[in-house]
Amino acid sequence: MRLTRKVTAMALASCMVLSLAACGGSKPAETTAAPAAETTTAAPAAEATEPAKEEAETTAADVAATVEGKDPSEVKVGISIYQFADNFMTLYREELKKYLVEEIGVKEENISIMDGKNDQGEQMNQIRNFITQGYDVMIINLVQASSEPTVTEECHAAGIPVVYINREPEAEREQAWVDGGIKATYVGADARQSGTFQGEEIAELENKGDADGDGVVRYIMVQGDPENVDAQYRTEKSIEALTAAGVEVEELVKMRGDWDQTKGQEITANALSQHGAKIDVVFCNNDAMALGALQAIEAAGRKVNEDIYLVGVDALVEVVEHVMNGKMTGTVFNDYFGQAHTAADKAMDFVNGKDVDNVYMVDYVKVTPENAGEVLELIK
Numbered sequence: 001m002r003l004t005r006k007v008t009a010m011a012l013a014s015c016m017v018l019s020l021a022a023c024g025g026s027k028p029a030e031t032t033a034a035p036a037a038e039t040t041t042a043a044p045a046a047e048a049t050e051p052a053k054e055e056a057e058t059t060a061a062d063v064a065a066t067v068e069g070k071d072p073s074e075v076k077v078g079i080s081i082y083q084f085a086d087n088f089m090t091l092y093r094e095e096l097k098k099y100l101v102e103e104i105g106v107k108e109e110n111i112s113i114m115d116g117k118n119d120q121g122e123q124m125n126q127i128r129n130f131i132t133q134g135y136d137v138m139i140i141n142l143v144q145a146s147s148e149p150t151v152t153e154e155c156h157a158a159g160i161p162v163v164y165i166n167r168e169p170e171a172e173r174e175q176a177w178v179d180g181g182i183k184a185t186y187v188g189a190d191a192r193q194s195g196t197f198q199g200e201e202i203a204e205l206e207n208k209g210d211a212d213g214d215g216v217v218r219y220i221m222v223q224g225d226p227e228n229v230d231a232q233y234r235t236e237k238s239i240e241a242l243t244a245a246g247v248e249v250e251e252l253v254k255m256r257g258d259w260d261q262t263k264g265q266e267i268t269a270n271a272l273s274q275h276g277a278k279i280d281v282v283f284c285n286n287d288a289m290a291l292g293a294l295q296a297i298e299a300a301g302r303k304v305n306e307d308i309y310l311v312g313v314d315a316l317v318e319v320v321e322h323v324m325n326g327k328m329t330g331t332v333f334n335d336y337f338g339q340a341h342t343a344a345d346k347a348m349d350f351v352n353g354k355d356v357d358n359v360y361m362v363d364y365v366k367v368t369p370e371n372a373g374e375v376l377e378l379i380k
């Protein structure tokens, strides 16, 4: 039986406040995601006196480690990111590498991080190279979530476990890994939660986002890549949260901006010239596009939090600063620390023959002027 594990943002906070090492990959039993069974060892109770027993347990653990485990400095980790030209995934990949090297003890030269260049064919070649070169484990941010079956099949045939990150494969596929005894898992965040938080940030404003006070909240939706569940859920759930708060809404524009700042700017600029003062709220599926939207809003002579509202997702440093100084209404922290650490921990668990669940979800956190300062301290 496998369950979706929730990795809480609190775990992140305490990791950061106490010490990152305390949440390190070498001791996965300390994280919230470790199955309880892992913490018990098979030391028979009948074994002798107290001091002798302690000694016996240590020895048993050591033996288990050498038989099952692999020295982290010998582990080769193959990583492919869907594209390096993505602000959020850049933060994620830097944290992933840092954690693998500094906290887990993987050698820098044993980590290969490839740029998928937003091209599934290119990424497939990178994965096949990892297979040929005998990598121990892969951490893959798919270009297209729909290519997961091919990737999983080839890795499974080669006996290499895979940790998928950021772009979630279909739920049936996640179940198929369990049913087929396949060493694959997904580490991400539930995009429904981020969408809901965006909608709530608007609904919690005194005027519930109705900037011109005409009784209807008219909005534009700047979407990521609509094939991606993050884009789908954020689009759907943000509006659902707003209507659930009793707000009447009207969609003026919905367009794909592919997570890209320039596209966010263009879409918002066009919408502003077409619909002008009618627009009360600009929803962006991520912060990069929200930064683009802000440029367009300022160029059109509009003022966020006065005559228009603007929300994104990710909590990029620049955006959190804007939330603090009132240039943006809010964002949602997409916890790349928690995601990167869990992905690395699970990769090592696979290598060490430990049980790994099929899905791990890290919580999002709302970012509003009230807590933006605290969030900035965490991420800066």
Ligand code: BGC
Residues within 6 Å of the ligand: 086, 088, 089, 166, 167, 228, 230, 259, 285, 286, 287, 288, 313, 314, 334
């Ligand atoms: C992030 C986006 C990013 C995308 C990449 C999302 O979770 O919010 O900023 O572009 O992942 O897949």
